[in-house]
Amino acid sequence: MMSSEYNKRLDRRGFDETRLIEAKAGVIKKADGSAMFRIGKTTAYAAVYGPRELHPKHLQNPKTGILRCNYNMMPFSAEERVRPGPSRRSKEISMVTEKALLPVVNLEDYPNAVVDVFIELTETDAGSRCAGICAASIALADAGITMKDMVSAVSVGVINHQIVVDLDGEEEHLTNLDVADIPIAMVPSTEEITLLQMDGKASKEELLKAIEIVKPVLRRITETQRKALKEKYKGQGGL
Amino acid sequence: MNEDLKAHINYALKKGIRLDGRKKEEYRSIEIRTGVVATAEGSASVKCGDTEVIAGIKLNTGEPYPDSPDEGVMMVSSELLPLSNPEFERGPPGIEAIEVARVIDRGIREGKAIDTKKLCIKKGELVWMVMIDVLPLNHDGNLIDIGGIATLAALRDTNMLEVKDDKVVFGRRTKEKLPLTNMPIPVTIIKIGDNLIVDPTDSEEGVLDARLTVSVLEDGTLCALQKGGDASLSIKDINNMIDLAIKKSQELRKKLNEALKDD
Numbered sequence: 086m087m088s089s090e091y092n093k094r095l096d097r098r099g100f101d102e103t104r105l106i107e108a109k110a111g112v113i114k115k116a117d118g119s120a121m122f123r124i125g126k127t128t129a130y131a132a133v134y135g136p137r138e139l140h141p142k143h144l145q146n147p148k149t150g151i152l153r154c155n156y157n158m159m160p161f162s163a164e165e166r167v168r169p170g171p172s173r174r175s176k177e178i179s180m181v182t183e184k185a186l187l188p189v190v191n192l193e194d195y196p197n198a199v200v201d202v203f204i205e206l207t208e209t210d211a212g213s214r215c216a217g218i219c220a221a222s223i224a225l226a227d228a229g230i231t232m233k234d235m236v237s238a239v240s241v242g243v244i245n246h247q248i249v250v251d252l253d254g255e256e257e258h259l260t261n262l263d264v265a266d267i268p269i270a271m272v273p274s275t276e277e278i279t280l281l282q283m284d285g286k287a288s289k290e291e292l293l294k295a296i297e298i299v300k301p302v303l304r305r306i307t308e309t310q311r312k313a314l315k316e317k318y319k320g321q322g323g324l
Numbered sequence: 325m326n327e328d329l330k331a332h333i334n335y336a337l338k339k340g341i342r343l344d345g346r347k348k349e350e351y352r353s354i355e356i357r358t359g360v361v362a363t364a365e366g367s368a369s370v371k372c373g374d375t376e377v378i379a380g381i382k383l384n385t386g387e388p389y390p391d392s393p394d395e396g397v398m399m400v401s402s403e404l405l406p407l408s409n410p411e412f413e414r415g416p417p418g419i420e421a422i423e424v425a426r427v428i429d430r431g432i433r434e435g436k437a438i439d440t441k442k443l444c445i446k447k448g449e450l451v452w453m454v455m456i457d458v459l460p461l462n463h464d465g466n467l468i469d470i471g472g473i474a475t476l477a478a479l480r481d482t483n484m485l486e487v488k489d490d491k492v493v494f495g496r497r498t499k500e501k502l503p504l505t506n507m508p509i510p511v512t513i514i515k516i517g518d519n520l521i522v523d524p525t526d527s528e529e530g531v532l533d534a535r536l537t538v539s540v541l542e543d544g545t546l547c548a549l550q551k552g553g554d555a556s557l558s559i560k561d562i563n564n565m566i567d568l569a570i571k572k573s574q575e576l577r578k579k580l581n582e583a584l585k586d587d
Contacts, residue, residue, distance in 0.1 A: 113462045114374040115409045115526075126362040130461060132407040155414060160401065160457040161364040161380025164494035169403055169457075170416060203407035205461070207378060208363045 089247035091262055095255050101298055103239060103251040106306065108219070108313035110227045118228025120313065122220035124239075125253055126210035131220035133228040136198035150195030154183040154202045156217050162206045178214045185218050185238065185270040185280035191231040200230055210254040212240045215268050218280065223310050227317065237306040238270035238280060241295045243287040248295045250302050267292065269299055273307045276300065330516075330531035337519040344373075344525065349568060351523040351575070356473065356583035358481040365497065366482025370474040372523065374464040379474035380457050381482045381502070385492050388444070388451040396443020396452040400429035402471065408460040409526065427550045428458060428472045428510065431539030435508025435547035437479060442503040450490055454482075454502070465525040468537050468550075472510035473580055479504055480584050508547050509576050511569040512537040515555065520564060522572055536562065538569035542577065 094100065104125030113119035116132035123129075139145045156178040158167045182204065190200065202224065204217040215238035222236040242252040243265040249256065252266055265285030271278050278296070287295070333343060340348060352373030361367035366381035388395060402425035406412040417425070432438065443452035456478070458471040482502035486493040514524045515534040524532065534553035541547055546566065551557060557565070 113376075113407065115462050115464060116407070117410075128361075130407065134406075134410050137410075155406070157405075159361075159378070159380065159459055160455070161361055161367065161382050163363055166382040166384065166455050166457075169401060201406070203405065205405060205407050205459075207380075208361045210362065 089245045091244040091247045091249070094249065096253065100248065101250045101302060103302060103306070104253060106309050108223060108309050110223050110313045110317040116224070116228070118224045118226070118230070120220045120223035120227060122216050122223065122310075124212055124216050124251065126208055127212050127216045128207045129213065129216040129220040130205045130207065131217065131224040132203045133200060133221075133224045133230065134203070135200040135228070136195035136230070137201070139197060139199040145197040147196050148193065150192040150198040150200060152183055152187055152190055152192060152200050152202065154179050154186065154204065154221065156182055156204045156214065158206045158209060158213070162209045178217070181280055181282065182214060182218055182221065186221060186225065186236055188277060188279050189222075189233045189236055189272055190225060191233065194231050200225070200228075211252050211257045212268070214280075215239050215270065218270050219306060219310060223313055226314055234272050234274045235307050235310050236270050236279060237273055237303040237310060238268065239299060239302055239306060240266055240268040241299045242266050243285070243291050243295060246291065248291065248298050250299060267295055269296065269303070271300070271303045273304055326530060329527060333528060333531055334517045337516060337521070342521065343527065348519060348521045349572070351572070354473075354576075354579055356477050356580065358477050358584070364478070365485060366478045366480070366502065368474045368477035368481055370470050370477065372466065372470045373525065374462055375466060375470050376461040377467065377470045377474045378459050378461060379471065379478040381478050382455045382457070383482070383485050383492065384453045384455065385445060385450055385487065385490065386453045388448065392440075393448035394444040395440040396438070396454060398429075398433065398438055398440065398454040398456065400425045400432065400456045400458060400475065402428070402458045402467075404463065405459055405461075409463040412463070423550075423552070424467050424471060425458065427468050427537050427548070428475055430548040430550070431472055431508045431510045432456075432475060432479075435506050435539055435541055437476065437504055437506050437508055439503035439505045445487065445490070452484075463526065465527075465529045466512060466523050469510050469512050469523065469576075472539070473576060476507050476509070476580060477584060506541055507577065507580065508539045508541055509573040509580070510537055510539045510548070511572045511576065513565040513568050515553070515557065515561065515565075520561075520568060522568065534561075536565045536569070538566055538573075540570055540573035544570050
């Protein structure tokens, strides 16, 4: 690996260190399951409604239920006000979020039904789709949806050949250096990758190295997600 | 189902009891926090019982309206997020969300909460635009009052942005606060049968006959009204509702001032 000009992070974090993470389950009373997941100054709320009857009826499948994810940024969640309503970006993120979660959700347990996941970002400073996936995963478990495992996600960056975990907004917008942003979601028990995107340049070796580096980080995130669930059900038996 | 719930709520109200054990004129416990959104110029979260609302303020510069060339512009928007209640669906704001936004807007605007004259940068050319978004995280009733209080708290939390060559520098907050004058408090009174109640839950709102939102200034002057619901109101009803709204506005104002003092 080449040596990098980016040898110290702007906020002095270690290269494999995430920003401060906070997770809480059961934050939205009206929902069947819910969670808040914060990483640095990026905060995602997720609410799960369902399994419930799917409308219109012709979309119903007697063999399986469907998962429907909706990612949305609140108007005040970015530096410039975000116009309310779906955008091309939010639609794409909704789709990849759905695909990131699908492999762990046992939808065949819910024929004809829909499981709705609504993700709202109250504030963002990069890494919002990954925060959304982490929140959604906790919320699905909180709703009692049968799952094979948790899904954990974080973005990993390559800045001038240096691999950097959990880019923040400042790093993402570095203009004098080459920045690749790679959001990754993984099923921790099987190491299956369920979300993989990349914006920017990296070699194949750098990408594979980034995935290796991010594995233990994702395991730590899974632990935080599990802890949030345990915290909610503490003293209620089980778990 | 709704008829049964209505009969049940009515029966209990006749005995002076509400489903959650509150008195008719009692608000749920309120928790107000400001500065909850790092990306907003001002923000607040208000929890009232299970209802939780976030209000966020974004600033920008723009052209003034031709009929008020020396005044800043304000706008309130709201969406009933499907995240906050199983009844809500995706899609552009429906009439309910529009009403919430417009009633909050009317109170703030007519009560002159924001000193818009101080938001003029170049007369007729450039003024500040204050964009207020009020969003429920969990909707268990009374969005107008709780959203209205969240808006006031968020406005108080707002710092102006730096301006360079007539353009806003996003993310560069100054020490200067958004100029405010009054704090108009919205209070909604619900009529179910012959009973008047405040701070309804989602299920109480589902069976209401009529409602009246009254925005009240510190000296008791009213600055905005909105009647809702299908049933009519007698003059006597309106009299009682306004009296109750003024009384409750004093309690809410005290709570708001206490919360803002801490910051």
